[in-house]
Amino acid sequence: MQPIRGTKDILPHEIQFWQYIYCIANKVLTLNNYQEIRTPIIENTELFTRSIGNFTDIVNKEMYSFSDQGNRNITLRPEGTASVARAFISNKLYSSKKIHRLWYLGPMFRYERPQKGRQRQFHQLGIECIGSLMPIADTEAIRLATKILHELNYTKFILEINSIGNISERKIYQDHLIRYLSKYKNDLDTDSQKRIINNPLRILDSKNIKTQNILEFGPKLNDYLETNSLKHFNEVCQNLNYLNIPYKINHNLVRGLDYYNYTAFEIKTTQKNQQNTICGGGRYDNLINQLGGPQTPAVGWAIGIERLIIEIKNNIDKNNQIIYIANQITSNHDILWDIINLIEQYEINFELDLSNYNLSKQLKNANQMGINLCFILGEDEISNNYITIKWLTTGIQQKIKIHQLKNYIKYIKNNIIT
Known part of the structure; x- marks a missing residue:
């Protein structure tokens, strides 16, 4: 008997890496008053279709969904933020205090082509800072991600950030982007041709060189941002400058989930390969309200553990027996x-x-x-x-x-x- 394709046994000689990451994350996040939360790995399918978005790759192609014996539509969670938002609402955490700092580490599930550092059952370490509109909350989240990586003795990464504005700003930009790309539809890669109507912003993230060359001369999202979006983003950048956290502004950076607004960011390895993102996150001020909770701003990120272990395992002392x-x-x-x-x-x-x-x-x-x-x-x-x-x-x-x-x-x- 072999494990199901896309799953992997974590053997005793490997588990020390997982324990090491957990201990470092727990130490750093506890110092910053983040509290651990553990949500179920199964949720109602509607949670993810409503939060992640019907036209995203995750919902359309990658979710493990099934009907249980009670004929309920169930999904193995493909990411952690929606589950934490659901827990925040269903447990009425908003009634106790304004700001909640939460973190998690656990398995997620997506039907993707298995490759190095990416399995169909994979694991994420994530944080969610819920309740603050302030740009300093975005900075705190980014700082903690880089702090954890440095505590793991890992420095070979680059932080990329962008502002993706609010829904109305993106809608105007999206209309102009569709109009521009429609002229080059036959020259786009196959995935981008499919996305041009349903999810055009995801085209910005295409790795196809020809598509990127077309985008280079197209409309830029930052040109459509208004005062509040620009002010929020500039303050995040000022804070990062003061903290001496290097970053690169990438105007084509968008996240593959519909719930983000304002700040979006990724931390990438300096290796030249397509699967080089080890952390991704951003602000999501409307998700909790969209799921039936009170209007509550939030910001968070998630780190892929399998990909992180590939990067750091040579930095960890493998001999625990003295x-x-x-x-x-x-x-x-x-x-x-x-x-x-x-x-x-x-x-x-x-x-x-x-x-x-x-x-x-x-x-x-x-x-x-x-x-x-x-x-x-x-x-x-x-x-x-x-x-x-x-x-x-x-x-x-x-x-x-x-x-x-x-x-x-x-x-x-x-x-x-x-």
Whole structure:
């Protein structure tokens, strides 16, 4: 039996990357008073058709939808923002306070062609700052995304931002864009030809070179923005300048979801490939009201975990085991348990050998795992009340009396482990 195409087992040697990202995100976001939220992976299909948009690729081609035994239309969530907005409304979070800072990490589902860093079951880390119209909220969201990446020791990225204005501004621009592109319809790529009527703004995001050349001489969205949109965007840029967060203004940047307005942004790797976006987000001031809640502004983003892991995994120390306990005792394991309790007391990672191999094989196994320090406990050690310490990289070997072991482990904790 094989896993379903587009899904992947996350094996024990890989899970450390996921845990590392979770811990860093939790630390950064908790410091900034963001609270974790977990929503169901299944929702009513209508939630996504109403929020994401009927003419988007996600709704038209990529959603996993089905009827359950109660004949309800159910969808595996393709993204996190709509679910968080639904949770905000259905749990009446708006009644407790004005500003809600929420974050999540979990699986999403889209029927796409599987490729490197993109699966049909994929995972996103995301934040939603709900309740503020202020441009500083946009800046806070962008700052947190770049802060998390820096905390993960990842700097090979570029931030691209744009203002996509409000609905009325986009409608005027969209009419002019359709009029312009209609003259070149036969020269556009196939996807753009389909989008010209139903979703023309998505053509701006086309990777086709010929289509991009046509767009270069067409109308620009920023020329249709009015005072409020421009003022909001300029303030976001001023804040980013003060924070020394580098960015590039990309006037063709649009997000593939209908609910965005004003600020839109993406964080891309500096690698020259088509699948180089690791974070995308923006402001969505009308979504919550559109779904039946009160008029509530919001801004957020999502990072694709699989693609992020590809970028950062070489920066993460893969060796979590610090001490290897080579066990040669055949009976009376009391001292062994006492030693384990001491190691745990100082929160040092360890591995207890359970193989019943001879000492030579156990030490070889420790070497293969990349472990530097080995505690050896055999019958001779038990009889004489000591433990043998062996540093595998240098071959240095010591005998430490059991009653001195606590101080030795404390020394390791304070001086060896950084």
